[in-house]
Amino acid sequence: MRLAPSVLSADFTRLGEQLDVLTASGVDCIHYDVMDGDFVPALSFGDTILKNIKDRCGDKLFLDAHLMVTEPARFVEVFRKAGADNITVHAEACKHIDRSLQAVIDSGAQAGIALNPGTPLEMISEVIHKVDLVLIMSVNPGFGGQKYIEYCTDKIARLSKWKKDLGLDFSIQVDGGVSPANVKKILDAGADNIVAGSAVFKNDIAANCADFREIMHF
DSSP states (O other), rough: OEEEEEEEGGGGSSSHHHHHHHTTTTTOOOEEEEEEESSSSBBBBHHHHHHHHHHHEEEGGGGEEEEEESSSGHHHHHHHHHHHEEEEEEEOSSHHHHHHHHHHHTTTTTEEEEETTSSOOOGGGTGGGOOOOEEESOTTTTTSSSOOOTTTHHHHHHHHHHHHHHHOOEEEEEESSOOOOTHHHHHHOOEEEEEEEEHHHHSSHHHHHHHHHHOOOO
């Protein structure tokens, strides 16, 4: 079970301090959202901040890079060199999904594939055996603070059954509108990796992590 706070919601004037609070709270992973203003409407940050985080935290934090960019294979090597341990690409953003995933695998990073809420699971049926992680977006990507889309719970459950039926061991990650109020039903559906932004970083980070930890037991 893993909680992956999204630094998109962090206070960047206090980022180092907030990362220290996370690690002291038992968090061993951060989620790093890269947005290009094309695949999604917003812009975020590039590889430099990720490298700064790696230089500060070393191996204390698993760096999970989520590339919400058009043709993400172009950026795989850049983010791997910056310190990304996992690189997730969007199925919808790739002209050639297999080639994009292979670029991640060849870089030495773990490989993730993401699906937007309205994208069917079947889109990744031919490459599911290649991935370490499947990210189910439970909001439409591009902005933090959105409300969880309820039909995604059934999608998570169907992916979990598919995983068991195929005998695979990838992680099921969920990102978007997750909070202590709804995380249990998401875990019960089969998720084991939870991304949370404002639900972690708003107000008291340590207390928020404790609320998640009580339910998730990480």
